[in-house]
Amino acid sequence: MYPTRFNYESPKSIAEAIALLHQGGGEAKILAGGQSLVPMMRLRFAAPEMIVDINNIPGLDYLTVDADGTIHIGALCRHSDLEKSSLLMAHQPTMAAAAPVIADPIVRNRGTLVGSLCHADPQGDWSSVMMALGGIVVAQGPNGRRSIPAADFVKGPFQNMLAFDEIAIEAIVPAPKGIPNGGYLKLERRVGDFATAGVAVAVESSQGLIIRAGIGLTGVGGSTINATAAAQSLVGAPLTAGSIAHAADLAAQAAQPRSDHRGSASYKRQIVKTFVVRILSGVVESIERAA
Amino acid sequence: MSLDEIKIGGMGASRRRVEDNRFIRGKGNYVDDIVLPGMLHMEILRSPLAHARIKSIDTSKAWAIPGVRLVMTGEMMASRNLAWMPTLSYDTQAVLATDKVRFQGQEVACVIADDAYIAKDACEAIVVDYEPLPVVVNPIQAMAPGAPLIRDDKENQHDNVVFDWEVGDKDGTEKAFAQADVVSKLELHYPRSHPSPLETCGSIADFDRATSKLTVYMTTQAPHIIRAAVAMVAELPEHMIRIVSPDLGGGFGNKVPVYPGYVASILASILLERPVKWIEDKTGNLISTGFGRDVYLRGEMALRKDGKILGVRMHTDSDHGAFFSDAQPSKFKIGLMHSAFACYDIPAAHLTARGLYTNKAPGGVAYRCSFRVTEAMFFQERMVQAAADDLGMDQAEFRRLNFVRDEDFPHRTAFGFLTDSGQYAKCLDVGLEAIGYKDFLKQKEEAKKRGRLLGIGISTMTEPLGAGNSREYDILGIKMFDSAELRVHMSGKAILRTGAKSQGQGHETTWAQIVAHELGIPADDITVEEGDTDTAPFGMGTYASRSTPVAGAAVAMVSRKIRAKARKLAAHLLEVSEEDVEWELGRFYVRSSPDRGVTIQDCANAAYSNMPDGLEPGLENTAYYDPPNLTWPFACYIATVEVDPETGVWDVLNVVAVDDCGVRINPMIVEGQIMGGLTEAYAMASMQFITFDAEGNCVGSNYMDYLLPTAWETPGFELHEVVTPCPHHPIGAKGIGECATVGGPAAFVNAVMDALKGTGVRNIDMPLLPDRVYEAFTTRRDISGMPPVKTED
């Protein structure tokens, strides 16, 4: 690999990292897992003048759950940490379903969830998961911290809402108000492939009714798609075959896929629809099993 | 007492691969590991466009970068008569483009600099002014009236046709069709794929002005051919050229052709009088070097109601890219395509083949197969399934009915090949038994009632291996024999060199086993060396599964020469006449008193220390082997699948492979070859292709787009064997390196098509990506020969 020439910095604190970014004036890039940035540099699509490697900043690799169920994912928490987490298995089925289908085991050992959100690849799986969950990105810059909803964090393909001197410190999944349920299904051509289409569904139920729902779509638009109408259609009612089919149709309508070597637009819509049905049917089954 | 052959690592021993010792420790010695004093680095600037006239090239900014030693362009090559080079298929290929570029990724300029980073930066600083020309990306466009002429550099070339060729019996075939009860038709595209060895191509050229000797370390499967080609292109005397092919990180046919990068690095070293290293990056490898396949095939089969095949007609339109550099050594323009249907007893067949230039990378190399055999066998087995379906016959029974029978060998195929041995029906039976054919058919019917789609696919084939024999096969006029040289040292240890070149096949392990079998020298006592033209005997290299059939035969023959001399030494040591000496593995003894004997090691010692009067000292010899015929292994691959009707995703349930590759030298290596081949077959069937958009941009220029299968999705394989020794090979071996890649794909595709049986869908072109399967299933239409990249909706 022969990238263009760059300076390499390895700050030991968040403050130091922010100062370096500030000094870089927009020509500096954070290196987290490097699983997206390094391939871009190899292709010379990215040619940063400065690399700010945050891997030596202590205390960023956490994955914690508060007493109320709020989940915190630190900027250096790797895909593989999420995949192996018993916390997620117990508390967050959508994330637990997504973690093992991101890339391949080697990439998962390095890549981070926060880095994936920052990279804002329309084919990135975590963005749609976080959208479905109503997640939040916490950013820190020279002027302190702010919270950005995951739904707003992605500005467009490969563009996020961070200022050039801001770091995404963590991602947060808010505490559920009902029983969390859902899943993630991804169609890939082989392990390690990006999604032909991916569907994240997160619902919360209480007394047999859906009280919150989110549906995020991967790989079927210029950026990650928040299928709000589809999700909204589920709220306030129990899940039935009819409501599931209706939501699936709305999700398929929300998709804006393009025909390419992964498949035609109409095919990708069909996959979205099928996956919404499959995930929600699974939810019904698991609710019935629990009852 | 005779030695235990398995214990000494002889034939049949699943001896661990000796080369793995260094490979798994990271101690292999690949071209990129070699560092020479004063070595410079070369990078290639490639064309971003598929077809464009070069108006100007400005290299001044590149020259200005510190550390840049040389910038080469086509113009400069032309001034040395090196802008074009001959290909191994009697065409010409641009080394660096002069007039125009003809495919995306074509070599336009080279920079030689102190390190690879500088060279890469300098390549980006070169400004090329292109005038885009209309682009041709498939044979249909290439043949269209008024199509842009790609090879306007060639005199007398007025269209994009590379060749028009035919073989077989046209009239006889016509008669067969006139008598047919049923005519079955099929049309399909075997997509372009890339051999994609993990190690890309590369070279280090080291021209020494003081000795006038040129040494080139190079990723080549055929060092001696390269030496001949370099002598021709660079006009250097052959004895002043040394080609060294060190450890190779895979080849699969990709490392047979001569590439512009090799030639450019050689010229650069001559000009700069310093070693010049060129290591291609992955993208360069995928977009510019020897791809495989890319053939549109159509054909029909004349059938009698009772299932007998009366005749076959085939036509192929093959896409050769911008330069015809298939690197295939047969006299047949479309390689061994007409080996199709060789395992079936068919009275008449006729094949027409047209090759076409397009604005795509050159090649059509034999990616893990004999030349075009993969396409041939794929078409054959897809056609056979379609015919069985049309007749309403069971696909296994239809095959059995038409197989060449065991007692009919030698058999002349309809296209004129001579097959010599096999037990086709037995292999099929072993396969059907192993997969549980009858039970599966029942299971399939049951599943269908519940809306589930199960399918079973069979692929049976015999393929020609081991190019060649000198009558029909040559490269640049050099006949396709091979060689082995064996030197037995005084201690009875030995070194063996051959004209082949391992790229992962395990020659260092298996060649020693053949010597052990012939001489009783333990395999561990034998070093095997290949790839250095200064030390190895002249040979044609490794591809087309030719190593065991040809070089392996030479190893046996040279061992026998050594044994013949050792017998003289034994007679001398035992003080009897040669006629009274008997041989058993590793030992000569006196016929009348078997206790009196000497070992092969005793003989070796005597060859240097105690030879009889009149006998030349030493125990060394060389053998050249010109095979009397090709070898014909047989294989039966069976796969079962389940197709998801809502997504088009198909899962492999079981795969059974029955291979008859004749006598197995090292069963473990044979099994490894079959598993690797089946993995590639599964990849081709399910995910792998390199495609191009309408502008000729390559989609598949990296491993995110060009999919290599991993252990995660590759199914498990159950292997079985049948052994029919090759009647003309000294140790009865037939070769196994490529059978599964060749025969495997049809088993998977046939299985999916079987699952869709009754929907009216006859064909889906590979790769059977879920979207294609879904589309075919829902629209009830074939997906054949369509442009791979969809542009509608």
Ligand SMILES: Cc1cc2nc3c(=O)[nH]c(=O)nc-3n(C[C@H](O)[C@H](O)[C@H](O)COP(=O)(O)OP(=O)(O)OC[C@H]3O[C@@H](n4cnc5c(N)ncnc54)[C@H](O)[C@@H]3O)c2cc1C
């Ligand atoms: C072979 C392969 C297959 C893959 N397959 C998939 C897949 O199937 N699904 C999928 O979702 N992803 C896939 N990926 C991408 C992978 O998940 C990446 O890990 C992820 O997209 C980026 O995370 P990272 O930590 O590696 O980020 P990096 O590569 O280090 O950074 C990516 C970008 O985000 C910025 N960035 C990173 N962290 C921060 C931060 N804390 N604050 C501000 N900016 C930051 C960087 O500056 C850079 O611009 C694949 C990658 C590879 C190499």
